Amino acid sequence: MADTQASARxxxxxxxxxxxxxxxxxxxxxxxxxxxxxxxxxKLQAPYRKPKxxxxxARSFDGLVANHSASLYILSNANLVLICRDVGIEYIxxxxxxxxxxxxxxxxxxxxxxxxxxxWYDLSSTADYAEFExxxxxxxxxSQQRSGIAxxxxxxxxxxxxxxxxxxxxRRLQSLQITDLLCQQxxxxxRSGKKGEVLFTEYFxxxxxxxxxxxxDIDLFASPWLFNYVTDFLDRRMLAILGRTRFKTRGxxxxxxxxxxxxxxxxxxxxxxxxxxxxxxxxxxxxxIDIISDMGAFGRARQWLHDRDYQVLIxxxxxxxxxxxxxxxxxxxxxxxxWSPDLLEDMSAAQIEELKDxxxxxxxxxVVLSRVETQDAVRWGLNVGIHRFQGxxxxxxxxxxxAKGLI
Amino acid sequence: xxxxxxxxxxxVRRLEKHKAGRRAAYLRLSGLRPFxxxxxxxxxxxxxxxxxxxxxxxxxxxxxNADLLFVYLxxxxxxxxxxxxxxxxxxxxxxxxxxxxxxxxxxxxxFDVEADFDxxxxxxxxxxxxxxxxxxxxxxxxxxxxxxQERQARGVPLTPEVLTRVxxxxxxxxxxxxxxxxxxxxVTAKDVPEPAFSELFISIHDLRQTLLPGVxxxxxxxxxQHLTQTLDRRMLAMLSKTDxxxxxxxxxxxxxxxxxxxxxxLVFDDSITASQRGALIVEIDKTDIFADLGAFLFARNxxxxxxxxxxxxxxxYQTLPLLDxxxxxxxxxxxxxxxxxxxxxxxxxxxxxxxxxxxGQSRVVLCRCGNREAIDFGHSIGIxxxxxxxxxxxxxxxxxRRELLRLKRRIERS
Numbered sequence: 001m002a003d004t005q006a007s008a009r010x011x012x013x014x015x016x017x018x019x020x021x022x023x024x025x026x027x028x029x030x031x032x033x034x035x036x037x038x039x040x041x042x043k044l045q046a047p048y049r050k051p052k053x054x055x056x057x058a059r060s061f062d063g064l065v066a067n068h069s070a071s072l073y074i075l076s077n078a079n080l081v082l083i084c085r086d087v088g089i090e091y092i093x094x095x096x097x098x099x100x101x102x103x104x105x106x107x108x109x110x111x112x113x114x115x116x117x118x119x120w121y122d123l124s125s126t127a128d129y130a131e132f133e134x135x136x137x138x139x140x141x142x143s144q145q146r147s148g149i150a151x152x153x154x155x156x157x158x159x160x161x162x163x164x165x166x167x168x169x170x171r172r173l174q175s176l177q178i179t180d181l182l183c184q185q186x187x188x189x190x191r192s193g194k195k196g197e198v199l200f201t202e203y204f205x206x207x208x209x210x211x212x213x214x215x216x217d218i219d220l221f222a223s224p225w226l227f228n229y230v231t232d233f234l235d236r237r238m239l240a241i242l243g244r245t246r247f248k249t250r251g252x253x254x255x256x257x258x259x260x261x262x263x264x265x266x267x268x269x270x271x272x273x274x275x276x277x278x279x280x281x282x283x284x285x286x287x288x289i290d291i292i293s294d295m296g297a298f299g300r301a302r303q304w305l306h307d308r309d310y311q312v313l314i315x316x317x318x319x320x321x322x323x324x325x326x327x328x329x330x331x332x333x334x335x336x337x338x339w340s341p342d343l344l345e346d347m348s349a350a351q352i353e354e355l356k357d358x359x360x361x362x363x364x365x366x367v368v369l370s371r372v373e374t375q376d377a378v379r380w381g382l383n384v385g386i387h388r389f390q391g392x393x394x395x396x397x398x399x400x401x402x403a404k405g406l407i
Numbered sequence: 408x409x410x411x412x413x414x415x416x417x418x419v420r421r422l423e424k425h426k427a428g429r430r431a432a433y434l435r436l437s438g439l440r441p442f443x444x445x446x447x448x449x450x451x452x453x454x455x456x457x458x459x460x461x462x463x464x465x466x467x468x469x470x471x472n473a474d475l476l477f478v479y480l481x482x483x484x485x486x487x488x489x490x491x492x493x494x495x496x497x498x499x500x501x502x503x504x505x506x507x508x509x510x511x512x513x514x515x516x517x518f519d520v521e522a523d524f525d526x527x528x529x530x531x532x533x534x535x536x537x538x539x540x541x542x543x544x545x546x547x548x549x550x551x552x553x554x555x556q557e558r559q560a561r562g563v564p565l566t567p568e569v570l571t572r573v574x575x576x577x578x579x580x581x582x583x584x585x586x587x588x589x590x591x592x593x594v595t596a597k598d599v600p601e602p603a604f605s606e607l608f609i610s611i612h613d614l615r616q617t618l619l620p621g622v623x624x625x626x627x628x629x630x631x632q633h634l635t636q637t638l639d640r641r642m643l644a645m646l647s648k649t650d651x652x653x654x655x656x657x658x659x660x661x662x663x664x665x666x667x668x669x670x671x672x673l674v675f676d677d678s679i680t681a682s683q684r685g686a687l688i689v690e691i692d693k694t695d696i697f698a699d700l701g702a703f704l705f706a707r708n709x710x711x712x713x714x715x716x717x718x719x720x721x722x723x724y725q726t727l728p729l730l731d732x733x734x735x736x737x738x739x740x741x742x743x744x745x746x747x748x749x750x751x752x753x754x755x756x757x758x759x760x761x762x763x764x765x766x767g768q769s770r771v772v773l774c775r776c777g778n779r780e781a782i783d784f785g786h787s788i789g790i791x792x793x794x795x796x797x798x799x800x801x802x803x804x805x806x807x808r809r810e811l812l813r814l815k816r817r818i819e820r821s
Contacts, residue, residue, distance in 0.1 A: 047701020167567035295725035
């Protein structure tokens with residue numbers, strides 16, 4: 001029995017859920033002293049719901065598993081199940097304490113009740129056992145469904161990018177026409193009782209499309225460092241294209257994603273001459289990771305841009321980042337906060353209040369909520385005091401408003 | 408109106424009779440990247456000599472090619488050095504100056520007017536000669552030659568292909584002889600260093616010399632950062648074999664967040680004892696925090712729970728206000744020494760002082776201290792820990808002193 005279990009564990013076909021169910025049925029004959037604890041790690045905020053993190057968190061129970069009669073299951077929904085027989089509660093509590101301490105920054109552990117984090121089942125009780133078994137059956141069914149559907153981007157099916165893949169990718173990029181990968185997306189100002197107003201149009205290369213085109217089997221997003229190498233490379237191509245064509249004749253503002261080093265490069269000088277000649281108004285978007293890696297250079301780039309009437313936008317902020325970093329210190333003209341559907345559920349009341357406060361402090365006219373994909377996102381944004389938006393939902397909104405002459 | 412070049416020619420001719428007691432500094436701003444030598448840059452650089460010119464201690468020539476020539480009286484040598492230093496900081500990110508080894512002499516030439524008069528005269532002639540067709544092309548070819556030379560000095564740039572080679576070389580090579588130790592110390596009033604902990608790291612410089620001659624590892628920030636993940640893994644392997652590296656006192660080492668969350672770190676963590684963990688400080692680069700904040704926060708909680716301490720590495724006076732040590736849950740932060748903290752004036756100094764106070768004066772390590780000035784500055788704002796070449800020199804000196812003392816005692820006893 002033990003042998004089959006060991007080999008089953010290494011085989012890809014048998015899920016943790018199946019193994020859990022097997023154990024449950026095994027102990028079903030003598031349930032005395034048995035109990036189970038179900039840990040809802042899937043209720044953590046999105047940044048913590050990653051397989052890597054779950055696996056390490058599961059190590060909090062290593063001692064229990066090694067020294068006591070306990071087993072742990074890491075489920076495909078990111079939750080954990082611990083099953084024990086005759087283990088002192090104090091040992092369990094100590095392990096749970098360790099587990100919780102890993103997620104102190106998450107409302108689930110900082111504000112949530114103990115029951116939100118973990119549910120206990122006394123398996124010696126027939127009612128609890130039946131309830132838990134039913135749940136395990138459901139979990140197994142769900143996990144089988146999950147493994148049936150294609151995994152989303154960034155998951156383990158695509159190989160994480162490495163130096164070899166990057167080299168191949170770079171060669172393909174050299175000859176790739178990026179013009180047709182160039183997307184544009186407007187950002188609008190929406191306030192009740194007022195006409196909508198297009199603030200600027202962002203021009204960017206869709207990295208997801210680019211990855212599909214040149215390296216469909218590679219997860220480009222797996223390494224922040226190599227990802228930045230690629231975007232750095234693309235900067236110069238972007239400048240060459242945009243400087244020549246697009247917005248020279250239009251009156252509206254445009255924004256571009258660039259590295260600080262690009263703005264300080266000779267290529268940008270050429271671009272600048274083209275833009276100045278065309279009378280365009282340009283906003284340059286910088287990523288936090290790029291800024292922090294050389295703040296001196298950022299300071300010089302910002303000064304130079306401001307001297308020449310460009311605006312500076314800090315991109316890639318998340319509500320989580322804002323809890324740790326005050327982008328106001330960077331003296332930007334605009335700050336972009338990325339929305340994600342998780343925010344609807346993930347943020348605690350206290351965190352929402354903090355965010356409102358941050359928006360007020362930065363100035364609502366300086367904040368843009370990006371990746372707005374639904375009406376809910378707009379509502380969420382308005383609730384925290386943001387009235388500038390960008391995203392797929394906004395694209396549709398702008399289309400509709402333009403058709404009705406509201407813009 | 409007479410050009411600066413004409414004035415210079417005239418001036419140097421007259422100088423012939425007043426050579427004694429004069430010197431000249433020739434600053435090759437023309438060697439800077441075009442972006443760094445726009446007229447306003449040259450103007451700002453030239454302004455550093457204004458006070459001396461006003462006091463009639465020297466004469467400045469601002470030339471067409473952006474170069475500056477300052478001829479001055481010996482007595483103001485130190486003032487001129489300060490001015491030159493300020494100009495160097497102004498352009499400190501330019502390749503001409505970042506290549507410390509050869510950059511210095513390319514950027515500036517010093518003349519003793521009396522001893523080097525012929526050289527100065529020759530330079531003046533070159534500067535004042537009107538270029539003709541032939542010479543322009545000669546100059547262009549000269550520039551190409553200089554570019555090639557510069558590229559060779561810089562080495563092969565780090566490309567993905569080179570990175571692949573480097574990574575595979577690193578995974579095979581024995582790096583234990585490239586591991587260096589640098590001490591983080593307090594410095595007493597009598598200049599005696601008092602070690603608090605030491606940092607173990609793989610010397611990039613030596614790595615380049617021994618394993619990868621000709622490759623400029625630092626040429627691309629992102630690829631280099633990626634490469635450090637390989638170095639992380641090698642370091643972990645060495646750290647877990649205690650026969651390769653001796654643990655003595657508290658020891659710090661660099662790790663990427665991604666490495667901390669990798670199986671290699673977990674294996675390492677399993678291989679050492681709880682008391683060893685307590686003596687280890689994990690250094691995480693500030694940039695890594697923003698690669699994935701959630702991952703950083705989790706990794707921080709994880710390593711602290713295991714008993715390690717955390718140090719945020721690579722902070723500068725500009726990043727200090729952005730990242731709060733306590734909020735980030737770090738035990739220490741490393742602040743990179745930058746002379747600008749002194750040269751930037753009292754307001755900046757006060758600002759740095761306040762930020763260091765907020766971070767906790769006993770929690771800040773002033774690192775890359777290359778000279779006395781760094782220590783003095785650190786002390787003046789209450790910093791207690793220092794690291795860098797200067798500290799290593801103090802330690803060597805201190806060891807010599809102790810050795811001498813021991814010898815002396817031995818002689819006295821005998």
